[in-house]
Amino acid sequence: MAKPRLPEKRWTVDLEKRIQEAHYSDSGYDLRYGFNPDSGKEIFVIDTPPPYPSGTWHIGAVAQYSMIDVIARSQRLLGKEVFFPWGVDRNGINIEFTVEKKHGKKMRTYDRGDFIHLCRETIEEFTQAMRDTAARVGLSCDFAREYLTDSTEYRAVTQSIFSKLFKMGEIIEDLRPNIYDPVEKTTIADAEVERINRISKLVDIKWQTEDGEEVIISTTRPELICACGIVAVHPDDDRYSHLVGKKIILPVEVEGRDNFVNIVTHPSVKSEFGSGVLMVCSFGDQNDVAVFRELGLKPFQAIDLDGCMTSISGPLTGMKVKDARESVIESLEQQGRIHQIQEKEQEVPVSERGKNPVETILLKEWYVRQTHIQERMKEHIEEINFVPPRNKQFLLDWMQNISIDWPISRRRWYHTEIPIWYSEDESKVIVAPSGTYVQPWREEPPSGSDVLDRESREMLGSWDELKDDLGKVVGESKVFDTWMDSSNSNLFVSGYLNQPDVFDKAFPTSLRPQGKEIVRTWLYYTLLKSTLLLDKPGFSNVWIDGLGMDPWGRKMSKSLGNGIDADTVLECGASGRTGSWKIKGTDGKQVQLKANKIGSECFRLWKACDAQVGDDFHINPEEIEAKYFGVLTKLFNVARFASQFEVPDDLDSTPSHLNIEDRWILSEFSMCMSQVQENWSALDIYSATQALKNFGTGILPSHWLEMAKTRLYDGDQSAAWTIHRIVRDFMAAFSPVCPFFSHHITSTLYESSAVDVRKFPETPIVCDSDLCALSNSIQEFNSATWKQKKDAGLSLNAPIEGISIPTDLVDFTDVLTAMHKLE
RNA sequence: GGGCCCGUGGUCUAGUGGUUAUGACAACGCCCUUACAAGGCGUGGAUCACCGGUUCAAAUCCGGUCGGGCCCA
Numbered sequence: 001m002a003k004p005r006l007p008e009k010r011w012t013v014d015l016e017k018r019i020q021e022a023h024y025s026d027s028g029y030d031l032r033y034g035f036n037p038d039s040g041k042e043i044f045v046i047d048t049p050p051p052y053p054s055g056t057w058h059i060g061a062v063a064q065y066s067m068i069d070v071i072a073r074s075q076r077l078l079g080k081e082v083f084f085p086w087g088v089d090r091n092g093i094n095i096e097f098t099v100e101k102k103h104g105k106k107m108r109t110y111d112r113g114d115f116i117h118l119c120r121e122t123i124e125e126f127t128q129a130m131r132d133t134a135a136r137v138g139l140s141c142d143f144a145r146e147y148l149t150d151s152t153e154y155r156a157v158t159q160s161i162f163s164k165l166f167k168m169g170e171i172i173e174d175l176r177p178n179i180y181d182p183v184e185k186t187t188i189a190d191a192e193v194e195r196i197n198r199i200s201k202l203v204d205i206k207w208q209t210e211d212g213e214e215v216i217i218s219t220t221r222p223e224l225i226c227a228c229g230i231v232a233v234h235p236d237d238d239r240y241s242h243l244v245g246k247k248i249i250l251p252v253e254v255e256g257r258d259n260f261v262n263i264v265t266h267p268s269v270k271s272e273f274g275s276g277v278l279m280v281c282s283f284g285d286q287n288d289v290a291v292f293r294e295l296g297l298k299p300f301q302a303i304d305l306d307g308c309m310t311s312i313s314g315p316l317t318g319m320k321v322k323d324a325r326e327s328v329i330e331s332l333e334q335q336g337r338i339h340q341i342q343e344k345e346q347e348v349p350v351s352e353r354g355k356n357p358v359e360t361i362l363l364k365e366w367y368v369r370q371t372h373i374q375e376r377m378k379e380h381i382e383e384i385n386f387v388p389p390r391n392k393q394f395l396l397d398w399m400q401n402i403s404i405d406w407p408i409s410r411r412r413w414y415h416t417e418i419p420i421w422y423s424e425d426e427s428k429v430i431v432a433p434s435g436t437y438v439q440p441w442r443e444e445p446p447s448g449s450d451v452l453d454r455e456s457r458e459m460l461g462s463w464d465e466l467k468d469d470l471g472k473v474v475g476e477s478k479v480f481d482t483w484m485d486s487s488n489s490n491l492f493v494s495g496y497l498n499q500p501d502v503f504d505k506a507f508p509t510s511l512r513p514q515g516k517e518i519v520r521t522w523l524y525y526t527l528l529k530s531t532l533l534l535d536k537p538g539f540s541n542v543w544i545d546g547l548g549m550d551p552w553g554r555k556m557s558k559s560l561g562n563g564i565d566a567d568t569v570l571e572c573g574a575s576g577r578t579g580s581w582k583i584k585g586t587d588g589k590q591v592q593l594k595a596n597k598i599g600s601e602c603f604r605l606w607k608a609c610d611a612q613v614g615d616d617f618h619i620n621p622e623e624i625e626a627k628y629f630g631v632l633t634k635l636f637n638v639a640r641f642a643s644q645f646e647v648p649d650d651l652d653s654t655p656s657h658l659n660i661e662d663r664w665i666l667s668e669f670s671m672c673m674s675q676v677q678e679n680w681s682a683l684d685i686y687s688a689t690q691a692l693k694n695f696g697t698g699i700l701p702s703h704w705l706e707m708a709k710t711r712l713y714d715g716d717q718s719a720a721w722t723i724h725r726i727v728r729d730f731m732a733a734f735s736p737v738c739p740f741f742s743h744h745i746t747s748t749l750y751e752s753s754a755v756d757v758r759k760f761p762e763t764p765i766v767c768d769s770d771l772c773a774l775s776n777s778i779q780e781f782n783s784a785t786w787k788q789k790k791d792a793g794l795s796l797n798a799p800i801e802g803i804s805i806p807t808d809l810v811d812f813t814d815v816l817t818a819m820h821k822l823e
Numbered sequence: 824g825g826g827c828c829c830g831u832g833g834u835c836u837a838g839u840g841g842u843u844a845u846g847a848c849a850a851c852g853c854c855c856u857u858a859c860a861a862g863g864c865g866u867g868g869a870u871c872a873c874c875g876g877u878u879c880a881a882a883u884c885c886g887g888u889c890g891g892g893c894c895c896a
Contacts, residue, residue, distance in 0.1 A: 010861065286896065390828085394894085397827060401895075516828095517893075546828095546893095553892065597861080610847090611836070615829085616892070623835070627848050633861060641858035690837085694846085705858085713857075786864055790853060796864070797856040 005643040006748055011636040011741060013573035013599035019740045020600070024135050032756065033076075033140040035083035037495075037502045044080040044510040046072055047490040047539070048141065049522070050087030050149060053126030054094055057133045059619055060548020060556065061515070062566040066604045067545065067613070067685055068513045069139045073736035074680040074688070076140075079759050083506070085493045086141035088130060090123045090150040091415045092482040093186075098122060108185065112413055112441065119414040120150070136570050137600045138739055140755075147492065149485045150414070156437040157492050158485045159419040161533065163431045166420075167450075169457055170369050170532050171408075177282070177289045177299065178363045178407055179349075182307025182321075183356040186411040187363060200348065204274065204339035205332060207231075210247040210260065215240075216339050218274025222332065223324040224281035226254045226313040227302035229292055232266035232278045240277060251337050252328060253314035257300060266291060283360035285349075301362050321359070366418060366478070367405035373531055374399055380537035381527065387683045388614035391516055391544035395527075398520040406525070408481045415479035421445050422454070424471025429454045430463050435497060440475025487525035490538050508536060511683075513543040516614070543683055545613055550583060551593070551620035569621055573597025579621055595625040601738040602629050608689040608737045632741060634697045635734075638705070639727050639745045645712055647749060648721045651728060654766060655721050659711070661815045662722040665704040666766040668775060669695065669726050673763045676733045680760070685737075692734050699775065700726065703782055707819045724749070729761035777808050785820045799823050 008015060023029070037043060048068060051057065072084035096107055099118050107115055127148075134141065147154055165171045178187045200220045207215045217231065231248050233240040240263075247260045268287050269278045280291045282299035292299050301310050309316040309324045315331070316324040332338050349358050377399070386392040409418060419438045421430040432438045433448035449463035451470070460466065467473075488496075490509040495502035508530070514522060523542065530538035549555055550562040562583045572579030572595050581593045598621060606624040609631075611617045648655075658666070672695040679688035711719040728750050735742035735754040742754035789800055799821040805813050816822065 004858075006858095010859075393827070398894085401826085520894080549892080555893075618835075620835090623848070627835080630848095630861070633859065637859040637862085639858090644858080686837095690846085701858085702863085706856095709857085783865080787866095790865060793853090795854065795856065 002644040004640050006636075006640040006745065008636075008640075011601070011632045013571075013597050014575060015744070016599045016601055016740055017574055019744050020135070020138065023740065023743070030142075030144050033084070033142060034144060035085075035142050036081060037083075037499070037505070039081045041079060041081035043083070043502075043506050044075045045083045045490075045494050045506045046085070047493055047509045047512045047526075048085050048087055049514050049518075050089040050147075050486070050489060051130055052089045052092065052094065053123055053130045054098075057130060057566050058548070058556070059564045059566045059569060060617075062133065062137055062570075063548055063603070063607045063617070063619070064513075064515055064545050065134070065139060066137050066600070067607055068543075069137075069141075070604065070608055070685050070736045071511065071513065071543070071683055072140055073739060073755070074685075077732065077736060077757055077760055078677070078680055083493065084139075084141045085145060085147060086131075086134065086139070086143050087147045087149065087489060087493070088127050089482070089486060090127065090148050091480075091485050093184075093188075093410075093412055093414075095119050095123045096412060096414050107413060115413055123150070133566060133570075136567070138604065140739070149482075149489075150416075152437045153498070154485070154488075154492060155416045156435055157488055157497055158416045158480065159432060159437060160434040160497060161488060161491070161529065162419060162480070162484070163434065165368065165532060166431060167452070167457060167459075168532070172367050172369060172405070173364060173454075174367055174405075175362050175364045176367070176404075176407070177292075177360050178365055180305075180359050180361050180363065181351040181356050182303070182305070182359060184351065184412075185305060187365060187407065187409065188351055188358065199343055201329070202274065202342045202344045203329060203332075204341070205251055206337045206339055207251050208249050209243060209263070210249065213243070215243065215248060215277055216275040217277045217279050219279055219284075220344075221281065221284045221325070222252075222328045223309065223313070223316060223321060224284055224302055225250055225252045225279065225328070226257075226309075226316070227281045227283075227300035228261050228279045229282060229297040229299065230261050230280045230295065231263045232269050232280055232291070233263065233276060234269040234271045235265040235267060237269075237271045237276055251332065251335075254312055255314045255317075256312050264295070282362070285360070289360060299362055303359050303361050305363075307359070321357075365407045366409040367407050368484075368528070368532070369405050370402060370528055371405060373528070374402060376535070377527055377531045380531055383537045384539055385541045387541060387543045388612065391519075391614050392542075394516055394519040394544070395523060398524055406481075406528075408484045409478040410481055411477075412479055415482060416485050417441065418476045418478050418480060420476045421449075421473045422476070423451075423473055427454055428452065428460065428470060430470070430473060441477045443475065445473065483521050483525050486522055487529050490526055491529070491533075507534075509539050511541045511543060512539045513545070515547060516544050517547055519544065541683060543613065546611075546616035548619050549616050551591075551618050551623075553616070553618055556619075564619055564621065569598050569603055569624070570600050572621065572625075573599055581621060593620065593622045595621045597629055598625050601741045602632055605631060605689070605693075605737055608685050609693060612686050613684075631693055631697055632738070634701065636741070636745070638696065638701050639731075639749070641705070642723045642727045643749055645720045645723065647724050648717065651721070651725050651750070655718060657718060658722065658766065659716075659718045659815075660771075660811050661704065661707045662718050663766050663768055664771040664774065664778070664812075665700065665726070666722060667768045667771045668699060669730075670763040670767040671772055673729065673733060673761060677760050677763070680733075680736070688733075689737050692730065692737075696730060696734070699779065703779055706782075707815050710818060728754075732757040732761050774808060774812075777806060778812065781806060781809060781816065782820075785816075785822075789820075797821065 072082050076082045096119060099122050100106055181188050202218055202220055203222050204216050204218050207217055209215060228250060243263045244265055246263050248263055249260045280288050282292055283289050300312055302313060303321060304310050307321055309319050311317050316327060319327060350356055351358050417439050419432040419440060421440050429452050430445040430449050431452060432446060436446055438446060445463050447464055451460045451463055451466045453460060494506040494509045527538050530536055554562060556563045564581055568579055579595045582590050583593060584590060603624060606628045672691050675691045676688045708719040728746060731742040731746045731754040739755050746754040785803055786796060789796055794800060801823045803822050805816055
């Protein structure tokens with residue numbers, strides 16, 4: 001036996017790491033994977049989801065990312081000029097909390113500039129960990145052009161977009177109910193609210209109607225009676241129908257408002273809850289907000305920004321909400337107005353990070369208008385190709401629910417600042433010029449800023465001319481919701497503002513890959529922006545993957561104790577280390593999972609092969625190893641086997657003579673490859689990888705290799721050309737899934753790497769459909785013959801008598817006779 | 824409470840109207856055959872969650888029930 005040029009007996013995680021390290025330290029990296037907009041090739045820009053650095057990277061996200069890399073690599077293989085950017089999302093409340101926790105000091109006790117500096121330092125440490133994991137899982141991003149969402153360039157784009165939309169009238173200021181965390185002193189988004197169960201007091205209070213009739217109303221928020229806008233009963237509730245239309249007197253002292261409200265019917269009232277009469281206050285819960293809006297009631301401001309009662313609460317003014325509640329109960333008790341008090345477990349909305357009870361209060365905030373543009377957005381969405389098509393529904397469903405504008409201002413610090421200043425009389429605003437990054441809380445408006453009327457947005461002139469007429473200008477201290485930044489990512493990576501010539505070619509952005517859990521935020525807001533700003537769909541393709549779940553189908557979370565850290569899977573098998581994971585099962589018991597070797601190539605192969613895109617996927621390291629490491633071993637050994645035979649000089653031109661079995665397998669291979677090419681074009685990772693896996697671990701080694709073995713050992717040129725041509729082209733087509741594996745094999749055997757192929761291997765080399773039609777017969781005949789040998793107690797390489805070759809395989813008589821030693 | 828998605832051998836999975844329902848892992852049996860025992864070959868094993876309907880024909884379409892998941896309230 002000739003010495004194989006692939007010396008390793010099998011693929012290992014250590015080998016993988018060696019190749020990977022060489023790959024990323026190679027000075028040719030940028031040439032290989034960098035974006036060159038002037039190459040003349042079709043441009044394919046991927047709007048990579050910029051990860052938020054927070055210590056460890058979630059395995060489900062890493063799995064999704066590795067599939068985005070498969071798309072990037074497969075599009076390069078198809079000859080496109082791919083921009084696979086590497087961005088990091090660094091704005092937001094998470095890093096603020098991390099810094100507060102690390103130093104044991106609340107944000108507002110710092111100087112704003114010092115705090116921002118601390119955040120920047122801390123997030124940089126986390127960012128480096130993300131970069132390392134990105135490389136470990138084999139991402140072929142353009143790391144040299146890394147972008148950070150807290151950079152001057154990125155924030156300048158966010159601010160410019162704000163200014164443009166403001167001037168267009170698409171951004172407005174308004175006083176509306178918002179969810180507010182009085183401890184962190186900021187507005188928060190719905191997505192940041194969590195519900196926890198707490199024991200609270202349900203107080204039944206005696207009210208009186210204008211006629212003196214006693215009515216009992218149950219509430220957990222008696223301190224909000226002062227902000228009561230209306231009292232409601234269910235329309236079908238006969239007990240109270242005689243009260244409807246009457247006035248009812250508030251049982252507490254109030255200031256600066258009427259001391260009575262009307263009684264109406266409303267379908268949202270639950271008759272069986274308490275007495276069946278509901279007081280609607282601004283704002284006890286989301287239902288109150290809905291009722292106020294629906295009935296056009298003017299809300300009262302009962303709680304201020306410090307979480308204290310306002311003057312309408314009369315004697316409660318200035319008290320913290322909790323103290324006010326105790327106080328009002330006490331005074332009602334003294335007046336004999338308490339019917340009863342029950343301790344009840346109740347869901348309380350709290351802020352996700354601080355666990356502080358949140359309030360819904362009226363705040364003057366900035367909003368992006370969105371309700372007027374839904375139909376136009378839907379028209380644009382119709383032009384986008386969704387993969388898989390059914391996941392488009394998540395977006396359409398969410399859009400059905402849009403009934404209010406998007407609040408975009410936050411009272412935090414480590415975010416992009418709202419780029420606006422107010423004149424001393426507050427009637428005019430100053431807006432920074434496009435392309436600059438400004439910090440209005442500590443800067444004057446820059447030269448080139450515009451002055452506009454605050455209400456009408458009429459352009460009044462330039463800041464440089466008018467600055468002396470505006471009095472003392474005050475910079476906005478609020479910042480943007482982080483989605484305001486994130487939803488520019490496609491514009492930013494496609495060259496908006498910074499590279500207009502590239503933008504012309506690259507927009508709509510070729511691909512938005514993302515998880516389905518952020519359809520209603522990231523995808524929706526991005527599409528909203530492209531409709532408002534450019535009246536175009538934001539993307540050509542949107543690829544929406546499912547979520548990574550634990551082995552039992554539950555979402556991974558800290559509280560369930562079922563999380564798996566990405567690095568433990570990627571490093572499993574390196575330097576002989578095995579992996580072991582303790583995960584809580586569905587019955588609450590710990591289950592120990594163990595694996596010996598996984599690594600990035602096996603992990604990627606698993607994700608590519610195991611489920612259709614868009615479905616939630618269960619992550620079980622044991623299963624990943626069991627099902628897919630063997631596939632790598634198999635493919636590696638086919639290549640290793642091939643590596644002992646000399647590579648023919650000219651693999652690119654088909655030899656004039658090829659044996660029939662070689663023409664057969666080449667035809668099968670051509671069919672497989674055209675399927676793969678089609679699937680790569682359609683972003684169908686699953687089908688492409690399945691086709692390659694089935695060919696490479698099935699028909700090729702089990703059937704053809706067994707036929708060709710003897711000839712290969714005898715130095716047959718036809719067989720040698722066939723196996724090498726197949727291995728070389730197979731690895732090119734397979735390289736998007738397992739780049740380092742393919743790279744190692746092809747650069748060892750053929751002096752050129754599969755990852756550098758920029759044109760899909762040509763097919764057909766030989767494509768004879770008559771031969772493909774015989775594939776089933778061939779496989780059946782082989783299986784039947786092996787079975788007969790087994791039944792006769794013969795070893796597979798023993799001669800056997802009395803087997804006749806089926807008539808349709810008559811052309812294969814010699815081959816099959818030799819292969820099975822038929823006599 | 825509302826919306827959406829899903830339910831296929833022990834486990835995971837393919838399959839959106841048409842032969843005997845795909846494949847993988849696990850199980851079992853045989854084999855160290857000059858690439859591979861971290862292999863190979865073979866064998867079992869599923870009334871496609873349940874009930875009803877449409878149809879010549881249903882895993883597939885429709886309605887309902889049950890179970891799981893995600894999102895929202």
